[in-house]
Amino acid sequence: MYHNKTMNTKNKKNILIITPPMTSPAMPSFISAFAAGCLCHADINAVLYDANLDFFVSSIFPTDFFKSASFYDPEQYLIAVNRMNDLLAPGLINDNHNQVFTSFCHEKLDRKLEKLSPEVILLALDSENQILAVNIIVCHIKTVLPDIKMIVLKNTSSTGNNTPVADHTFTLENPDSFFQWINSTWKQSCHYKDVEPDFSIFPLKDYLTPELILPLKASFLKDTSSFWDLVSRLKNKYDAKGFLFEDHLLSFDFFLEKREQTDLFFSVQAGMEDLGRAGFLNESQKLSCSEIPLIQWKSPEKKGSLETKMLWDLSRQGIWNHVKLTEKTHNTIKNDLIKFISLNPNIVHSYENENTSGPYGKTDFNDMDASLQPYSIVTPLPGEPFWKCLFDPVHLLLYLKRHGKDNLFCLRADKTKKRLISLGSDIEFFFKKPDDLPSAFFDEICKMVEAGGSVDTKFVRYNLERAYLIGYAMENGMIVGNSSLKHPRETFIQRLNTITGLNFSHFVERGYTSVRPEYRALGVGARLLKGLTKRAGHYKIFSIISEDNTATHKIAIKNKTKKIAVYYSEKAGKKLGVWMPEQMIDKNWEFKI
Template identity: 25%
Template sequence: ALLRLASLAYYPITFTFTTLKSPLIKDFDDLLKLCDDPEKNPFLPFYLERIPPLMEACKPELVGISITTASQMVGGLTLSRMLRRLYPTIHLTLGGRHMLRLGQSLRELPGYFEAFCNSIVMGSGELALEALISGLKEGRSLESVPNLLRVDAGKVMESDREENIPITEVPAPDFSDLPLEQYLSPTPIVPLRLSEGCYWGKCTFCSRYDTRRFATITPKTAVDQMEDVQRKFAVSAFAINDDCLTPVYLEAVAKEILARGLHVGISLWCKPVAQFTADRLQLLARAGVRLVRWGVETGHPRILKLMNKGTDLEETREVLLASSRAGIWNHATMILGFPTETLEEARETIAFLDRNQDRIHSSILFQFSLLSHSYIVRNPGDFDIVNIDEPLTPFSYEHPFECRSGMNREGFDDFWRWAARHRVDTIYGHPLWYYLRNREYLLLYAARYGRKHTAQWKVCVKGHIVFKAGDRLEIMVKRPEEIPAQLLDMISGLIEAGGEVGLSWIRENLRDAFLIGFALEEGRVVGTLTHKRPKEKYLKYLRKKTDLDLTGYLERGYTYLRPEYRGRGIADRILKALMQGSPGRSIYITIRMDNKDAIALGLRNGMKLAARFINERTGHEIGLFTSTSHTA
């Protein structure tokens, strides 16, 4: 909130801890104006004050600036532009992943070099920088420097050599020049890179589709680097940001960590495949994995097939459940607006998050972007795309496009606004992790406090006060006709999110219920229990299965509690209030015999097992419990 307030001084630029967005940049001239304007550019005054003394102290002949994301572009190019003007004899070279993605635009912009730099390293920089330093020192032509773009006689020239050091030969990272103790973090977090490329490399939306072979450093080398960095810089938290690492490889790394007795906290990017078994995930947790960002992407099988993720939704659910049980925080990345995606399919992705909140502890929504070099750009017809335009600016690699089917732009924009609100307001209830705005901070919380406690912290929107789930709870019991329609919809949505009952009759049964109990916190329904009037057809079915006549009984059901509220006695409180509102009434409830928590709740509150039977449709054994004595 404070950074958003501070960014008003530079309107229409907005910035946070990790992002900066500027609608002012539409072309090359706009970029130049912004980089030279101290009134609109928050970086330039800072650089003008801080950088010249540093330059005078070290008197460099070569300066390299890495720009890895679009959010770093304004800051990085402002610095480069300022240095270019103040120190024209210094050779300025740019690099980083964002520069690599803008390669085609840069090849067509010789003016870019005059304004910002002498050269640009496209790709790996180790050999390129070594050759560049040697060439500058000896006064040789730079045409032999690998991976380099430069300008000669007003034309952008590209090295005919591409050379990279295999990742297996790249040394451990050196953080000795960074004042890690000054970073806004209680303990340093540093990135590690264990691989190059992606072992899958087939996701149709990815700009790195099938572009590079996959290679990793050995598990021993990976842990050597962790141990070395921990010893030298007192680091215990590592963000391993590789695109995708195999379960077998991660198992080997985990065993090496445990064999050495290292104490670390680790975050990973992973693809939720069945090879992440429960045993493997338990092993990763013991080795220090505290946060995994899973590429789930969608909750609809047709869209998942179009994405070619190589994953299955049911397998994904099993992997996430096993990961959660191991104590790992699961963060899901989701994409909305994929070509041909309908409104119903997009809603299914949001429903997937809601139904699986017990195993998806946090998530982020991305709007689909059509990226240069992706499979979709190369094969638009496979995705019903009829027109692809060039990126709107030279500094973007996202293509506007038209699709014959799926949501239109206006319909998607409306859905996006609803989905963004629903995720925060309803599914997660303004969780603390959302306001951290930084996955590295989330790693620190998960590592220190654990998955369960971190999930329980909420934020009161009005005063931005942090509290624990359940501390501001209201227990209510009402007749259906006493409950406002909007609140009844929230109760129904919560029951549907539980996913344990048939969905077709929920709303009708709630409207016809005897009494509905529910828990509210900050206007959000977080738990519910209902005394229903059972349908005659169902009572006949139960009599046939159990020989019990339940005429006149109320049926207790639609029991659901949001995961972060479990274990605090809230279900007992709702149930006791419901029982007080139903004096003298006989109650029955049917529970799957493997649902130990629900059985324990009933037994604690006076229910007794009266009969057992098999549900032929599902094959599950069902227990019938009553509030009066029967012989089971």
């Protein structure tokens, strides 16, 4: 993890670039590579010490697995990550008096300093999770070498109360000040527009991935042509397979303009504020999941409506949507977003909370408020989504490229029983009279309907107890979806007659449909609808679907169900549609749509 930029170091001034723990051990540090690119001077010998990678490799876990083909086997990956979790001491990152980093400095860093005798040490801070280690390293080096210059280069000026202690601190937000220091100290004439990240100083074969992924920053790219020139050079020079953007793209232009086809793939970042922008929407419709398997979205900061259609469109294109909830997000939209994520894991596939710290210093979202998760009232599914086991965004990107969005979405890890579960692979469907249902099943179906949130729960149990037929789907011993054919109340039949002019006296109403969010887009609702329709006997069927429920509209249309009337419900506060299976519609009826 200790690498010289050049072997000819005679009469050169040594600068030691250190990447401190704890950040991604799956790819090199962009800031370290950027710093190395800035120090291309005949009188400077830039040397990298990736203390972060060294810390993981020597202190945490064996790494051969993560660089092998077995990496792509989910079962073996789960075993390796569980072993890694067992080796990682609890509270390692948050203990401000952590002795682990101090011991690491004594055991590893002192030898590097003695061998190199640098004039300047530059600490590259890619993540705020590195601040603790940075401060420990700075204090340790100042004790050993009190006169040495200590420089910190980081992404932004925002570090909360944890400001790194160093002689100078520079940011990529304001690179001019960093270049002024370089030019005045080393008598150079350098500008950031001329700098290309230098990854040659890194031990690229040691990072914890089977294929090399390199970081990029959109803010340092001039235009589309220079972007593709750069990634082509990095691919040819280092055999890079893909790239992960660490800052926002303002548009997807880089990926839309004509160019030669490549087999490179990318993870990009964007802001959710752009979701409603027409140009952004038009660009997104042309993206390919083979080229961009993963988009990381920063949550909106300002209060306003939450635009989600583009996320749904991208998901249908095979692209994985990951949302980062930031501390700047307004509380109102934060709660709306959390609830949307909870109900639509088929649209927002993964998420993280940058306000809390999880394993390895990465952000976490396991503390989601139960009140914002409607389905938290039903029996939880076994295990957790497998993407939560992919401890690094680089690993998520590689898994998406290898396995695809749909396969990864269905995969869950049951750590208790040490097994993997693929949702939707073994669903069974049942159709029974209410009296034939065990009481525990009946209670769970009532909770499922309540969690669905689309009906008044006051009469749910009463109506289900008197239903004509209840359909439900099960997998792994859990009810994952349900629907029913219920006898409508006489007052409701009379109201529908007034609205539509049609007599629904010999009808049953299909309703109380609820599918667990994790099973959305797996065809559960459609198969329940088909099964109930087939078993309606001498009854005709109608259903009430709100005009804004486009997902259920699609299921209805797919199952040859047609809207025959629309009316406004004062109780619901919106327009509702009356739908029927096409084969049950009388040709002589006049529709009121």
